[in-house]
Every structure is written in structure tokens, then in C-alpha cells.
Amino acid sequence: MKPTKIFDSKEILLVGLSFFGDPFSTNAGWTEENEIGRLWNRWCKFLGENPGCIQHIKNDRQSYEVHVEHEETASKGHREVFVGIEVEKLENVPVDLLVKILPAATYAVFTLKGKEIFSDWPKIIGEWMSSSEYESASHFGFELYDERFKGLDKIDDSVLDVYIPIKKKSTNS
Amino acid sequence: MSHVKSIFRAVEFIEQNLKEEIAVADMADAAYYSLFHFCRMFNKVVQQTPYDYLIKRRLTESARDLLETNKKIIEIAFDYQFNNPETFSRAFKRFFGIQPNQWKKQSNPKQNFGLPQLSYDYLNHINKGDFLKPVFEKKSRVQLAGLMTVVNNEKDISELWQLLESVLERYDMLEPAPNFYGILSYSTEWGNGVRYYFAAAEIELSKIEKTSLVFKSVPEMTYARFIHKGTRKERKWTSDFIHHTWLQKSGSNLSLPFEIEFLGKNIASNLKPDSEIAVYVPVGE
Numbered sequence: 001m002k003p004t005k006i007f008d009s010k011e012i013l014l015v016g017l018s019f020f021g022d023p024f025s026t027n028a029g030w031t032e033e034n035e036i037g038r039l040w041n042r043w044c045k046f047l048g049e050n051p052g053c054i055q056h057i058k059n060d061r062q063s064y065e066v067h068v069e070h071e072e073t074a075s076k077g078h079r080e081v082f083v084g085i086e087v088e089k090l091e092n093v094p095v096d097l098l099v100k101i102l103p104a105a106t107y108a109v110f111t112l113k114g115k116e117i118f119s120d121w122p123k124i125i126g127e128w129m130s131s132s133e134y135e136s137a138s139h140f141g142f143e144l145y146d147e148r149f150k151g152l153d154k155i156d157d158s159v160l161d162v163y164i165p166i167k168k169k170s171t172n173s
Numbered sequence: 174m175s176h177v178k179s180i181f182r183a184v185e186f187i188e189q190n191l192k193e194e195i196a197v198a199d200m201a202d203a204a205y206y207s208l209f210h211f212c213r214m215f216n217k218v219v220q221q222t223p224y225d226y227l228i229k230r231r232l233t234e235s236a237r238d239l240l241e242t243n244k245k246i247i248e249i250a251f252d253y254q255f256n257n258p259e260t261f262s263r264a265f266k267r268f269f270g271i272q273p274n275q276w277k278k279q280s281n282p283k284q285n286f287g288l289p290q291l292s293y294d295y296l297n298h299i300n301k302g303d304f305l306k307p308v309f310e311k312k313s314r315v316q317l318a319g320l321m322t323v324v325n326n327e328k329d330i331s332e333l334w335q336l337l338e339s340v341l342e343r344y345d346m347l348e349p350a351p352n353f354y355g356i357l358s359y360s361t362e363w364g365n366g367v368r369y370y371f372a373a374a375e376i377e378l379s380k381i382e383k384t385s386l387v388f389k390s391v392p393e394m395t396y397a398r399f400i401h402k403g404t405r406k407e408r409k410w411t412s413d414f415i416h417h418t419w420l421q422k423s424g425s426n427l428s429l430p431f432e433i434e435f436l437g438k439n440i441a442s443n444l445k446p447d448s449e450i451a452v453y454v455p456v457g458e
Contacts, residue, residue, distance in 0.1 A: 022216070
């Protein structure tokens with residue numbers, strides 16, 4: 001798999017909700033029953049019950065699912081998952097919500113279609129990376145959900161972009 | 174390659190490295206998965222997190238060492254990569270319910286305890302579908318008549334059913350066909366190893382004075398009902414799953430040490446290789 005594009009992004013400000021742990025400890029299937037699905041449910045419920053509560057939304061048709069790896073990710077499989085929406089500036093953020101700031105970065109963007117979304121794409125991306133002139137630049141990455149993603153039950157018709165921060169491999173290594 | 178096969182490679186890797194400093198990322202490498210995908214797949218196939226599995230296997234083997242070697246508790250703790258004896262004791266107590274020093278002093282230890290190494294066949298069995306997700310169900314009192322035996326192997330159970338069928342036939346109790354139940358009891362605890370099997374038919378109280386049969390009345394109780402799919406031989410793995418994975422994960426307690434198999438009106442269905450058996454496990458809050 002090759003990246004659809006490589007682009008430089010400014011800092012990204014997100015408002016949303018977060019989970020830390022092994023998200024699949026309760027259910028590993030591709031359902032809404034694991035902790036990632038629960039996080040999305042919590043987030044959608046909040047948005048539904050509190051319309052208009054988030055100010056300065058950049059694009060209300062795009063949602064972010066950010067995965068942040070910590071020290072415990074490699075040793076215990078625990079990670080942070082953050083679900084939210086991008087805002088222009090941080091002002092009057094509701095107390096129920098959290099803020100995540102992604103630094104300015106260069107991203108490789110991979111476009112997953114249909115069943116690819118369920119595959120081991122982190123591995124496929126890793127394989128592309130090792131044969132490319134790039135390497136991973138950070139310990140996070142995100143999935144950008146927009147109107148092209150139709151839902152887990154309509155995965156064949158769905159498209160999802162994955163953003164991985166990259167940097168050029170240093171030539172002397 | 175199937176997910177079960179890949180995950181089993183990780184299980185073998187864990188087994189070879191219980192005394193080494195290994196991370197979940199190393200297990201993912203052993204399975205040739207990315208770390209993220211590995212966590213998902215391990216949980217799906219094994220029904221516990223890879224890290225929990227590693228810790229439970231270390232605790233189980235450390236418990237064995239406590240019984241079978243003369244090593245000090247602190248040495249065993251370090252052997253299995255616990256940073257200090259306090260962490261070890263806390264984890265041990267959480268898993269086994271008693272402190273390592275109390276465990277070591279047991280006069281009559283169990284034969285099976287903790288979490289055994291999971292076999293490939295076991296993993297294959299519990300991954301045949303969603304059938305291991307139980308439904309909670311209240312069942313009213315049932316009056317049973319049948320035969321009981323100690324179970325050494327699955328053949329004992331089939332022979333017992335055949336014997337029961339001939340006895341019931343003699344008593345003219347097969348028409349109309351009664352409901353058949355099999356009760357698998359563990360003498361004291363699951364870990365003890367000894368099993369009894371009671372092959373029985375549901376009968377009316379008025380008919381119970383038959384000397385060739387034994388009787389049992391099972392009171393009204395709440396059960397978790399699992400559906401076992403597969404052969405009689407694979408039946409053991411369904412019980413294993415219930416005991417060393419499901420009970421812990423669900424936070425349910427076994428209210429009585431047995432399992433009831435509901436076989437409907439057809440004894441033979443229970444002996445076919447592709448049969449489905451409803452397994453009722455008595456549970457409390």
C-alpha cells in the first residue's frame with residue numbers, strides 16, 4: 001500500500017473524549033461493543049444531547065480517532081484512544097470534554113477502502129515505510145472519518161483516511 | 174494463515190519466555206502482526222488481553238514452583254519478572270485469593286489451578302463461533318432419575334448413556350420420551366480433577382421407586398447457559414473456557430460446583446460429533 005498523499009499540517013486542535021487501556025479487553029470484534037466503540041457512542045451521545053455546545057468547529061462532517069502510544073503500549077498493549085472534532089481555537093470548551101493538541105507534522109495519508117479497513121493495515125503501512133525514504137516521526141496517528149465512511153455495517157462502501165506522522169530517514173543511519 | 178494459528182504462535186512464544194522480560198510488542202512480532210492488530214486479535218481469539226494472559230501464566234507457574242521447589246518466594250517472584258515480592262504477593266492474592274506463603278503451606282494442594290497453557294485445539298474450539306457467549310436463565314426445579322459414574326474419559330459417558338437407555342426401556346419409561354439431562358460435577362472444586370457424571374431423565378415423582386436408578390432434585394436456580402458445539406471430546410474445552418476465562422472475566426461466581434447439560438428428548442443427539450449441547454452453569458451474583 002502506498003500513501004495517497006504526503007502533506008504538511010499545522011498544529012491540530014481537537015475537542016473530544018478519551019480512553020486509556022487495552023480497548024479490546026471487553027470485546028475484540030469489529031463491533032461497537034469494545035472500548036473504542038463505547039468511546040464513539042459516548043461522544044455521539046454527548047453531541048446529540050448538547051447541540052451547539054462546541055464553538056469554532058472547523059468542519060462538522062469530519063471526526064478524528066487519534067491513537068497515542070505510550071510506554072505501556074509496547075509492554076502491556078495499553079494505548080490512548082481519543083475521539084473528537086477539530087476546532088479553530090480553544091474557547092469555552094465544555095467541562096465534559098477534553099482537548100488534544102497534535103503538533104505540526106508531515107503526514108503520510110493512506111486511503112483504506114472497504115475490507116481494507118478491517119485488515120492489519122498498521123503492518124502494511126509499516127512495510128511500506130521500511131522500504132520508503134521515510135520513517136515514523138512520532139508515537140501517534142489518527143483516522144479521519146468523514147461522509148465517505150458509511151458505518152461498520154456498510155464497510156464495503158466505506159472509505160477511511162489514516163494519517164501517520166513521518167520524517168525523512170537520516171542518510172547516515 | 175488463520176488468526177488462531179498466528180495467535181497460537183504468540184501463545185507458544187509467551188510460554189517459552191515466562192521467565193524472560195518480554196513485552197506485548199514482542200508477542201505481536203512472534204505472531205507477525207502489528208501491535209494494534211495483535212491486541213485486537215489476541216483478545217478475540219483468547220478472550221483476554223495479552224498482558225493479562227502473560228501475568229496469569231506467570232502466576233500459575235510460580236504457584237507450581239512454590240509447591241514443587243524449595244525456592245524462596247522472593248526468588249520465584251524475580252524468576253517470573255516481578256519487580257519485588259510485594260507486587261508479586263498482591264498479584265498472587267488477586268488471582269488465587271491467598272498469599273504466596275499460605276499457598277506454599279497448603280497440605281492438600283489442587284492438581285489443576287490458575288490458567289493452564291492454552292492448546293491449539295482449545296483455541297480452535299472456542300473460536301468456532303459466538304456460541305460461548307452465555308444467556309442468563311432461571312430454571313425451575315427439576316426431578317431427575319438416572320445413573321452416576323466417575324468419569325475418566327469420554328467413553329465412560331457414552332457407555333453410561335447406553336446403559337441408562339436400556340434401564341429406562343426395561344422400566345418402560347422411554348415412551349413418551351422424557352427430557353434428558355447430564356450433570357457433570359466436580360467433587361469439591363474445579364481444580365481438583367475428579368469428575369462425576371449423572372446421566373438422567375426427567376421423571377414424575379410418582380415413578381421414582383425404581384431400585385436400579387438414583388434420584389436427584391435440582392432446585393430452582395439461575396444459570397448461565399452456554400451452547401457447546403462439537404464433539405464429546407471437545408466438551409472439556411467448553412468447561413475449561415467457562416472456568417478459567419469466562420467466570421473471571423464476567424465477575425460471576427459459581428454457586429454450585431456442577432454443570433447441567435440439557436439434551437432434549439434425544440439421547441443420541443448428545444453423542445453425535447456435530448451436536449449442540451446446552452450447558453447450564455449455576456451462577457450467583
